[in-house]
Ligand SMILES: [Fe+2]
């Protein structure tokens with residue numbers, strides 16, 4: 001017979017409370033871990049929602065992120081809210097004001113009918129059986145909201161439950177704040193990138209305009225600076241330089257003769273070989289160019305040094321300082337090759353352009369004297385590749401004219417010259433199969 005006096009073992013309320021606390025702390029710790037894990041934002045929010053629902057045995061819920069641009073709560077994760085729950089919920093100024101005033105604390109749907117938000121979404125909240133809305137407020141900023149349905153037990157939310165929800169809400173708030181910060185950083189980085197690109201374009205345009213202005217002064221060698229810029233670019237890309245370095249080489253070429261703007265027009269345009277005095281005047285242009293360019297910040301290459309030393313020779317017989325090989329900045333040696341090539345291949349007041357075979361021969365003979373050999377071979381290689389149809393651009397053809405580039409035997413001559421010029425550094429090694 002059943003002992004009617006048998007007493008059901010009583011659950012110690014203290015032990016139950018302790019169990020609940022341990023459970024809550026466990027869930028909180030897990031949530032904290034979740035937020036600090038470097039996984040995707042959506043995944044973090046989804047897991048956080050499951051942890052909240054699980055820890056208080058809540059039937060359904062969702063998390064939304066607030067967009068301060070569109071003034072909307074956009075759902076990030078949801079469970080059991082049904083397909084009709086809005087993906088995006090608009091907030092009016094009054095809602096935001098009230099949410100911020102109340103701070104991070106759950107609002108009971110049934111008791112918040114005065115707020116426009118709860119009036120507008122009354123039906124949706126009703127259908128999805130949302131009982132609590134927890135605005136996620138941190139440091140006076142609305143970051144999002146958590147929507148929560150009824151508890152599995154059917155009990156009302158206790159104030160203890162609400163405290164737990166606040167603690168958990170804080171973790172989710174941190175996750176959203178982090179995400180916002182990241183988005184803001186990305187936006188700023190993009191903005192900076194755009195600004196930088198704009199600046200670069202402005203710089204390039206200015207440089208080109210400047211180069212054209214320099215060339216205007218020299219009526220016989222019109223377009224000289226622009227062509228030198230393009231040849232310098234060709235050499236740099238043949239050397240395998242990156243896009244910025246190639247641009248730097250081009251700029252150095254465009255601006256190498258900027259010092260000529262202070263040289264008298266009649267000297268520059270003299271239709272005869274200039275005398276010693278005039279020559280010394282003209283020879284000041286590298287130094288003047290350096291002084292003009294030095295105060296300007298150049299984003300890519302050492303443009304001022306290219307201007308200063310583009311008439312130096314590696315055998316030390318150049319000017320203005322008579323520097324030897326390794327003392328000459330590389331960019332200046334590069335511009336020197338481009339500059340000399342253009343001087344030989346354009347008509348001068350007292351001299352007509354020289355035929356291609358003569359120019360190639362001259363450059364080959366002067367490799368190691370005036371020119372750095374690997375720069376000469378890089379130049380030849382670029383020309384040859386274009387002649388062989390191996391490069392998409394036709395820059396040499398555009399600069400030298402079709403006729404010049406179609407000089408009979410030019411390709412074979414370049415090939416032979418390249419084979420003859422022994423590699424002097426790893427840069428020059430190239431195999432032509
Ligand atoms: Fe020059």
Ligand SMILES: [Fe+2]
Pocket residue numbers: 224228256257339
């Ligand atoms: Fe020049």
